Amino acid sequence: MLAIGDFSPLWAGENLEKTPSWIDRPTRWAQLTLVEDDPGKFDPNFWLDYFRRTRSDAVCLSAGGCVAYYPTKIPFHHRSQWLGESDVFGDLVAGCRKLDMVVVARTDPHATYDDACQAHPEWIAVGADGKKRPHWASPEMWVTCALGPYNFEFMTEVKKEIMSRYKVDGIFINRWDGSGTCYCDNCRELFKAATGSDLQRANDARDPAHRDYIFWRQKRLFELWRLWDAEVRKINPDSCVIPNTGGGATSSLDMKAIGELAPILIADRQARRGLAPPWLNGKTGKEYRSTMGAKPIVGIFSVGLEEPYRWKDSVQTEAEIRIWVAEGIANGMQPWFTKFSGVIHDPRWLKVVADIYQRHSRAEKYLRRQTPIARVGMVYSQQTGWFYGGNQASEKVEDHTLGWYQALVEARIPFEMVHDQLLDAAHADRFKTLILPNIAALSDAQCEELRAYVRRGGSLVATYETSLYNERGEKRKDFGLADLFGVAFKGSGERQMHNSYLRLETDPATGKRHPLLAGLEDAPRIINGTQRLEVEARRPFPHPPLTLIPSYPDLPMEKVYPRVEKTDIAEVYLRESGQSRVVYFPWDIDRTFWEVLCADHGKLLQNAITWATNEDPPVRVTGPGVLDVTVWRQPASLTVHLVNLTNPMMMKGPFRELIPVAEQKISVRLPEGAHAKSVQLLAAEKSLPVEQEGDYLTATVPSILDHEIVAIDL
Numbered sequence: 001m002l003a004i005g006d007f008s009p010l011w012a013g014e015n016l017e018k019t020p021s022w023i024d025r026p027t028r029w030a031q032l033t034l035v036e037d038d039p040g041k042f043d044p045n046f047w048l049d050y051f052r053r054t055r056s057d058a059v060c061l062s063a064g065g066c067v068a069y070y071p072t073k074i075p076f077h078h079r080s081q082w083l084g085e086s087d088v089f090g091d092l093v094a095g096c097r098k099l100d101m102v103v104v105a106r107t108d109p110h111a112t113y114d115d116a117c118q119a120h121p122e123w124i125a126v127g128a129d130g131k132k133r134p135h136w137a138s139p140e141m142w143v144t145c146a147l148g149p150y151n152f153e154f155m156t157e158v159k160k161e162i163m164s165r166y167k168v169d170g171i172f173i174n175r176w177d178g179s180g181t182c183y184c185d186n187c188r189e190l191f192k193a194a195t196g197s198d199l200q201r202a203n204d205a206r207d208p209a210h211r212d213y214i215f216w217r218q219k220r221l222f223e224l225w226r227l228w229d230a231e232v233r234k235i236n237p238d239s240c241v242i243p244n245t246g247g248g249a250t251s252s253l254d255m256k257a258i259g260e261l262a263p264i265l266i267a268d269r270q271a272r273r274g275l276a277p278p279w280l281n282g283k284t285g286k287e288y289r290s291t292m293g294a295k296p297i298v299g300i301f302s303v304g305l306e307e308p309y310r311w312k313d314s315v316q317t318e319a320e321i322r323i324w325v326a327e328g329i330a331n332g333m334q335p336w337f338t339k340f341s342g343v344i345h346d347p348r349w350l351k352v353v354a355d356i357y358q359r360h361s362r363a364e365k366y367l368r369r370q371t372p373i374a375r376v377g378m379v380y381s382q383q384t385g386w387f388y389g390g391n392q393a394s395e396k397v398e399d400h401t402l403g404w405y406q407a408l409v410e411a412r413i414p415f416e417m418v419h420d421q422l423l424d425a426a427h428a429d430r431f432k433t434l435i436l437p438n439i440a441a442l443s444d445a446q447c448e449e450l451r452a453y454v455r456r457g458g459s460l461v462a463t464y465e466t467s468l469y470n471e472r473g474e475k476r477k478d479f480g481l482a483d484l485f486g487v488a489f490k491g492s493g494e495r496q497m498h499n500s501y502l503r504l505e506t507d508p509a510t511g512k513r514h515p516l517l518a519g520l521e522d523a524p525r526i527i528n529g530t531q532r533l534e535v536e537a538r539r540p541f542p543h544p545p546l547t548l549i550p551s552y553p554d555l556p557m558e559k560v561y562p563r564v565e566k567t568d569i570a571e572v573y574l575r576e577s578g579q580s581r582v583v584y585f586p587w588d589i590d591r592t593f594w595e596v597l598c599a600d601h602g603k604l605l606q607n608a609i610t611w612a613t614n615e616d617p618p619v620r621v622t623g624p625g626v627l628d629v630t631v632w633r634q635p636a637s638l639t640v641h642l643v644n645l646t647n648p649m650m651m652k653g654p655f656r657e658l659i660p661v662a663e664q665k666i667s668v669r670l671p672e673g674a675h676a677k678s679v680q681l682l683a684a685e686k687s688l689p690v691e692q693e694g695d696y697l698t699a700t701v702p703s704i705l706d707h708e709i710v711a712i713d714l
């Protein structure tokens with residue numbers, strides 16, 4: 001059986017190559033992805049003018065892969081049928097260079113044609129049925145194998161040709177990591193040689209052979225990344241490849257390794273779809289930053305709808321585009337608009353993006369060289385997603401995180417995401433509190449890092465099955481963090497709860513309630529979650545603030561009465577040790593909050609963080625509505641971003657209109673001894689009086705339409 005350690009020397013380690021000198025230059029990105037019949041039909045000068053008007057300083061242009069937009073000499077590199085003798089890509093590159101833009105070429109290797117399939121059958125992906133895979137959307141094309149010679153040889157030649165001809169600053173690679181598991185001879189042989197196993201048809205994370213596949217695929221892809229990067233840098237040492245990759249707990253390539261390899265990373269979450277809050281774009285920014293640190297991260301946004309029906313030539317409402325992009329900017333991402341097709345079928349987005357980019361350009365000084373100063377970190381764990389969640393990772397893993405995320409946004413608590421492979425002091429100690437939202441799969445070493453974090457004064461808030469499994473998703477007899485929680489896992493009791501409640505207790509000694517119950521003073525009981533673990537206290541927990549009212553029937557209505565009025569079974573375990581505080585909920589409070597959005601659970605989650613963190617927050621914002629609040633330090637300033645999510649379409653887009661939120665009072669903690677020189681509202685383009693008392697600056701923001709940035713010069 002393979003483990004992450006078997007491969008990590010191959011994919012981890014500092015990027016051996018030099019960071020390209022241009023990497024910190026861009027702030028606003030434009031992407032024009034041409035379609036095959038664009039050459040001769042679209043107007044390149046219109047686009048060059050639009051890049052100038054939007055003050056875009058970096059661009060990504062279609063070069064090759066599925067379709068070549070330059071006169072390629074490489075066999076089977078399919079030139080656009082409309083290209084003729086022209087060089088559309090080269091002309092655009094020259095135009096963008098005149099605008100002093102950073103120029104990145106776009107390639108997409110995921111599909112090819114019949115002639116390639118006949119000459120090189122080994123290039124084509126094979127399905128579980130043993131047949132070559134026709135492309136699902138373009139029937140004249142074939143899906144390519146990502147892990148074999150098509151990418152390793154053919155696409156390497158394509159990249160070398162593009163770099164030799166145009167000396168671009170980088171090559172962005174879309175859809176490079178395969179379209180599902182490939183069962184071609186090459187993949188099966190390579191997998192067998194590496195692991196001794198046959199490629200599995202099933203997709204069960206608890207099957208060791210499938211675990212091997214998860215690692216082996218990553219090993220191949222990181223090898224491919226390094227190969228491409230090395231080959232383009234041989235031609236232009238000041239360039240790099242930028243594979244389209246990355247994400248949260250459910251993403252498939254190790255984010256820690258990506259963070260080490262990539263000098264810049266582009267997040268491809270273009271818009272929301274289905275039931276989704278707008279803060280998902282901000283979440284992506286936090287996830288990317290968790291392993292990229294101060295390296296640039298960029299958020300691609302689509303001007304069109306992103307529903308599964310893929311109306312790629314559509315246009316979103318102005319309000320939806322504005323809030324989605326604002327969430328990315330407020331969470332540290334450079335904006336990157338993407339447009340497919342040089343011919344514009346619906347121009348309504350043009351003014352919207354130009355407005356957003358012009359405003360971004362005015363605020364640019366405050367959007368560079370910034371460090372978040374949030375004191376709360378939320379851990380995410382890809383190994384928990386892969387080996388504990390498996391096929392159900394979105395319900396068993398991600399929904400816990402989403403519940404916390406929503407609660408923290410509602411509570412206006414700034415926070416960052418933290419990768420579970422980066423729990424060392426250098427990464428963890430800038431946070432006073434770490435949240436572990438059902439981080440089920442943790443190694444002994446990770447548990448030890450968390451113990452050390454607590455010994456150094458850090459606080460933890462954990463839920464449900466956190467640390468009950470090892471890093472391979474194998475269940476432990478007891479929690480890996482049993483000593484920190486102060487409880488032991490009792491095993492095989494009933495987990496499901498139905499119509500169960502929580503009693504809110506008063507400490508009989510003091511006649512007071514615990515601060516965990518703040519805001520619930522008039523509530524004798526509230527709803528419980530849907531699943532709980534049976535645990536046993538291993539130390540005294542006197543007067544638990546929440547106790548269990550067990551499940552009782554919910555029908556017939558005559559039978560709906562509690563069979564047990566009161567138990568002494570605690571539903572939260574709170575510990576203090578020096579500066580450190582540990583909160584453990586043995587039930588799925590976070591997941592239930594995401595499903596049910598019960599305001600009482602939201603208060604418990606907020607209070608748990610406030611109690612555990614036990615210090616003045618870096619920023620307080622009071623006023624009506626839902627705001628995503630982030631707070632940043634730059635070399636000579638502080639900024640507070642306020643994104644107004646208050647909208648009837650908050651939980652399901654698209655926004656129809658922006659609705660201004662009323663007056664907000666903010667209080668910001670300045671660095672010790674610092675004095676504010678000036679306070680500006682960058683969106684309203686207005687100065688505010690400096691009101692400072694001690695280390696706290698207060699300001700009143702009269703109204704926020706979409707995204708206000710309070711900039712405090714020090």
Ligand SMILES: [Zn+2]
Pocket residue numbers: 124125126145146147148182183184185186187
């Ligand atoms: Zn293959």
